[in-house]
Amino acid sequence: MSYELRVNGVEFEVAAPGMRRLLDVLREDLGLSGTKEGCGEGECGACTVLLDGEPVVSCLVPLCQADGHAVRTVEGLATAGPQGPVLSPLQAAFLEAGGAQCGICTPGMLMSAEAFLASGADPTEEAIREAIAGNLCRCTGYTKIVEAIELAALGRGADTAPGA
Amino acid sequence: MPAEPPVASPTSLGQAYALLAAAPHRPIAGGTDVMVQIAAETTPIPERMLDLWRLDELRGIRVEGDALVLGALTTYTEIRRSPLCVEHALALVEAAATIGAVQIQNRGTLGGNIANASPAGDTLPVLLAMDASIVAGSLRGERTVAAADFWPAYRRTPLRPDELVLRVSLPLVAGRRVRYRKVGTRRAQAISKVVMALAWREDGGVWRHVRLALGSVAPTPIRATETERVLEGAAPRETVADHAAAVLRGELRPIDDVRSTAAYRKAAAARVLHRLLREEGGW
Ligand SMILES: Cc1cc2nc3c(=O)[nH]c(=O)nc-3n(C[C@H](O)[C@H](O)[C@H](O)COP(=O)(O)OP(=O)(O)OC[C@H]3O[C@@H](n4cnc5c(N)ncnc54)[C@H](O)[C@@H]3O)c2cc1C
Ligand code: FES
Ligand code: FES
Numbered sequence: 001m002s003y004e005l006r007v008n009g010v011e012f013e014v015a016a017p018g019m020r021r022l023l024d025v026l027r028e029d030l031g032l033s034g035t036k037e038g039c040g041e042g043e044c045g046a047c048t049v050l051l052d053g054e055p056v057v058s059c060l061v062p063l064c065q066a067d068g069h070a071v072r073t074v075e076g077l078a079t080a081g082p083q084g085p086v087l088s089p090l091q092a093a094f095l096e097a098g099g100a101q102c103g104i105c106t107p108g109m110l111m112s113a114e115a116f117l118a119s120g121a122d123p124t125e126e127a128i129r130e131a132i133a134g135n136l137c138r139c140t141g142y143t144k145i146v147e148a149i150e151l152a153a154l155g156r157g158a159d160t161a162p163g164a
Numbered sequence: 165m166p167a168e169p170p171v172a173s174p175t176s177l178g179q180a181y182a183l184l185a186a187a188p189h190r191p192i193a194g195g196t197d198v199m200v201q202i203a204a205e206t207t208p209i210p211e212r213m214l215d216l217w218r219l220d221e222l223r224g225i226r227v228e229g230d231a232l233v234l235g236a237l238t239t240y241t242e243i244r245r246s247p248l249c250v251e252h253a254l255a256l257v258e259a260a261a262t263i264g265a266v267q268i269q270n271r272g273t274l275g276g277n278i279a280n281a282s283p284a285g286d287t288l289p290v291l292l293a294m295d296a297s298i299v300a301g302s303l304r305g306e307r308t309v310a311a312a313d314f315w316p317a318y319r320r321t322p323l324r325p326d327e328l329v330l331r332v333s334l335p336l337v338a339g340r341r342v343r344y345r346k347v348g349t350r351r352a353q354a355i356s357k358v359v360m361a362l363a364w365r366e367d368g369g370v371w372r373h374v375r376l377a378l379g380s381v382a383p384t385p386i387r388a389t390e391t392e393r394v395l396e397g398a399a400p401r402e403t404v405a406d407h408a409a410a411v412l413r414g415e416l417r418p419i420d421d422v423r424s425t426a427a428y429r430k431a432a433a434a435r436v437l438h439r440l441l442r443e444e445g446g447w
Contacts, residue, residue: 017168019213024165041200048267057267060199064173065217112266134265
């Protein structure tokens with residue numbers, strides 16, 4: 001079978017079994033290895049990507065259900081600049097606040113945070129913690145991750161403030 | 165990579181029925197149970213899968229006559245965002261908000277929770293307490309099964325191999341109140357999880373039509389009918405709460421063979437009920 005998906009804005013046709021995990025399609029068939037596999041059972045969130053803008057765990061999504069839909073991965077956050085890729089404001093905030101240590105959880109964490117920021121929800125600590133509750137981190141103790149997301153939310157607020 | 169059994173993705177319910185009539189297929193809705201089962205090989209790998217995701221006939225939340233009707237493919241996120249659910253089934257919204265995290269709520273469906281038939285399925289006590297009925301369908305037609313008859317034994321349902329869950333109907337009852345409580349996390353579920361839904365109508369200072377349903381305390385989601393009888397026609401006073409909690413402790417038969425765990429769950433359930441009655445009684 002052949003399925004069509006739009007990944008980070010680019011159309012792909014993938015000839016693979018419909019039950020292949022979106023995670024394997026991204027990493028193996030499309031060579032996008034930014035998305036990580038942790039538990040493979042929906043518990044850790046390392047494999048989180050956005051499907052039509054909503055966070056999902058790509059280890060539990062079969063290719064046939066992504067057919068015709070838009071997928072966004074961590075590779076889709078940075079933008080092209082004259083001197084190479086430029087980190088997104090959210091990625092820059094993670095660097096600044098020390099929100100990444102070993103980095104295994106980071107791609108999934110970034111995607112959950114990206115969806116949260118895009119939702120326009122009030123970035124209270126409680127709301128941020130709920131948004132990343134499905135993303136486990138064994139290194140940071142979460143505080144710096146929450147700070148990074150707060151920082152990015154502040155930046156976004158400034159960008160969109162009236163008159164700015 | 166996990167096994168990749170062949171899958172058909174019909175775009176109409178008629179096509180899905182025809183496929184199921186021709187050969188056994190394992191349905192997949194949001195996949196949050198079935199993809200885990202395939203990856204972890206906790207159940208035999210299905211020979212063929214039937215992808216339900218394109219069946220728009222199984223979507224939507226609407227009021228039909230005296231009932232709130234939810235399609236089987238309704239996700240937890242859709243339940244949480246639905247003004248109709250907030251108005252008519254707040255307990256279901258509360259249950260949906262406790263299931264997994266955002267990623268699971270975006271994909272997990274009500275129909276999947278029902279068909280998966282886990283004693284720990286968090287929406288099932290709500291469906292029992294609200295006297296829900298579940299509509300199943302196949303090429304042979306549709307039939308309606310009361311939630312009270314839907315989980316007869318551990319991980320069993322009355323669904324035939326060619327049948328799908330189509331929708332759930334929650335009767336709208338004037339003046340009914342429903343409370344929901346979940347204690348313990350899923351991770352800790354082996355020892356501490358208890359889920360409770362309690363529904364009643366107040367009538368002249370006493371409770372009528374009392375329904376008390378629980379999850380994770382027996383091989384199936386259950387109604388605690390002996391305890392319901394204690395509360396029927398009573399008011400949530402302290403003596404009533406003491407009696408109801410004691411009866412509940414005696415009535416439950418948790419599955420764990422480790423006795424301390426079973427005892428812990430019975431005590432936890434009794435405590436949750438007692439606290440709920442105290443809140444309602446205001447004492
Ligand atoms: C990390 C994680 C956390 C979770 N946390 C919770 C929790 O807190 N509480 C809880 O209750 N559950 C939890 N679950 C379990 C799961 O998310 C729910 O049971 C969910 O409702 C399943 O729905 P689904 O659409 O994903 O089902 P699927 O996995 O697609 O299907 C589940 C079963 O039902 C069958 N099926 C599905 N739809 C139909 C239909 N319409 N007709 C006939 N058969 C059908 C399938 O064949 C399969 O056997 C969790 C799962 C994960 C991975
Ligand atoms: S790898 Fe998908 S949730 Fe852990
Ligand atoms: S930074 Fe190591 S798991 Fe989060």
